[in-house]
Amino acid sequence: MDYLTVTAVFRQLDDETLAGILDPLPILGCQVEDTGGWVVVTVYCDEKRRASLQTIGDALAAAGGERIETGSLGDRDWLASYRASSQPFPVGRLWWLDPHPEAPSPPPPGRIRLAVEPRSAFGSGSHESTQLLLLALEEMDLVGMRVLDVGTGSGILSLAAAARGAAWIAGFDIDPVSVFVAARTVREQERPVDVSLFVGPLEAVGSTFDVVLCNMLWSQMEPLIPGLARHLSPSGTLLLSGLLAADHVAATGACRGAGLEATASRSLGEWLGLEAHHG
Ligand SMILES: C[S@@+](CC[C@H](N)C(=O)[O-])C[C@H]1O[C@@H](n2cnc3c(N)ncnc32)[C@H](O)[C@@H]1O
Structure with a gap:
């Protein structure tokens, strides 16, 4: 599945104003980055909402958003990089949580390995x-x-x-x-x-x-x-x-x-x- 994005930059923007802009819009969520001087807002919506991109862009522009751009984000395994960087870790005196089922790391003596790859559950x-x-x-x-x-x-x-x-x-x-x-x-x-x-x-x-x-x-x-x-x-x-x-x-x-x-x-x-x- 693809997600559609609308990005806008604001000279200044507080949380309350942003919530007021986004609340009535048919969006899935948003990301806010303060780049020092500019606030970059990326709004995500379902690909089925393509017809709403214009409305979302207009709402952001009406609130002072500039450089409005639309784009799309292919479906990704968002946890893949987290999984790759995860290390086995101990819990309590007994458990050894190993996030890599396919590459088992032997538990320290006395510990029991539970292989649990971080996924969407x-x-x-x-x-x-x-x-x-x-x-x-x-x-x-x-x-x-x-x-x-x-x-x-x-x-x-x-x-x-x-x-x-x-x-x-x-x-x-x-x-x-x-x-x-x-x-x-x-x-x-x-x-x-x-x-x-x-x-x-x-x-x-x-x-x-x-x-x-x-x-x-x-x-x-x-x-x-x-x-x-x-x-x-x-x-x-x-x-x-x-x-x-x-x-x-x-x-x-x-x-x-x-x-x-x-x-x-x-x-x-x-x-x-x-x-x-x-x-
Ligand atoms: C906090 S997670 C716990 C997962 C795991 N048992 C653990 O301890 O890490 C809570 C889980 O309960 C499920 N859940 C919530 N309400 C439930 C219900 N009424 N009956 C069965 N499962 C439910 C959720 O979908 C979620 O997977």
């Missing part, structure tokens, strides 16, 4: 909310256990659960692209990993699990809490991440409302993780 291992759950998993013996990975993203937590000995792992996401990426990531591990992946909502899950993992923003997680409790076996462990300190009270309250007691918390940067069990 969340979960390369570099985000603290993911790391909170990796840290929790490294302390758990999952041998023989059933694990549910809610919002699997790249599939990284399923890989970690498998490495801890889980007997059966189901991972799902409402985002089809994430599940496609997760399936590819699972296939790329040095040793075969067995994860059942599907695209869909929590309501499509039929069984209960010994461990339920869920890393997402509180606004996304809150409506799922009763369902997460229903899918947790009586002696199971629910591990949540992606919360902020400000969500702590609401999250423990919602857990209580679903019959769960939050028994431990852990934080990394601004992110908070909770562990909960049936009360």
Whole structure:
């Protein structure tokens, strides 16, 4: 797919004025560069919006934009250069996150390699909310256990659960692209990993699990809490991440409302993780 661009330079431009210009326009986003003296604004829109290029250019010109130019940007793998420059890195005491499945770097002694190439699904291992759950998993013996990975993203937590000995792992996401990426990531591990992946909502899950993992923003997680409790076996462990300190009270309250007691918390940067069990 091609993206169309409209570029304009401004002698001066503040954020509020820019937002006012762009808000009514059918655009995908914009990039602003202050080149010292000039502010260069590049607006991106869908190739299907070719007919709107004139309107966008006119709006930028009316706001003081000069040297209006239109162009196009071919579809690119935007993550390619990031991937190429990524280096393997440790997380906690156990994990070794290797962004290069095709060129494995041996983990330092005592560490387990998870090969996760940064792609368009969340979960390369570099985000603290993911790391909170990796840290929790490294302390758990999952041998023989059933694990549910809610919002699997790249599939990284399923890989970690498998490495801890889980007997059966189901991972799902409402985002089809994430599940496609997760399936590819699972296939790329040095040793075969067995994860059942599907695209869909929590309501499509039929069984209960010994461990339920869920890393997402509180606004996304809150409506799922009763369902997460229903899918947790009586002696199971629910591990949540992606919360902020400000969500702590609401999250423990919602857990209580679903019959769960939050028994431990852990934080990394601004992110908070909770562990909960049936009360
Ligand atoms: C922050 S990412 C976590 C990815 C990975 N599990 C990790 O820990 O790095 C959250 C994921 O949850 C998915 N998601 C959001 N709402 C969901 C829902 N209601 N049911 C299932 N997945 C959901 C998103 O598509 C996204 O892939």
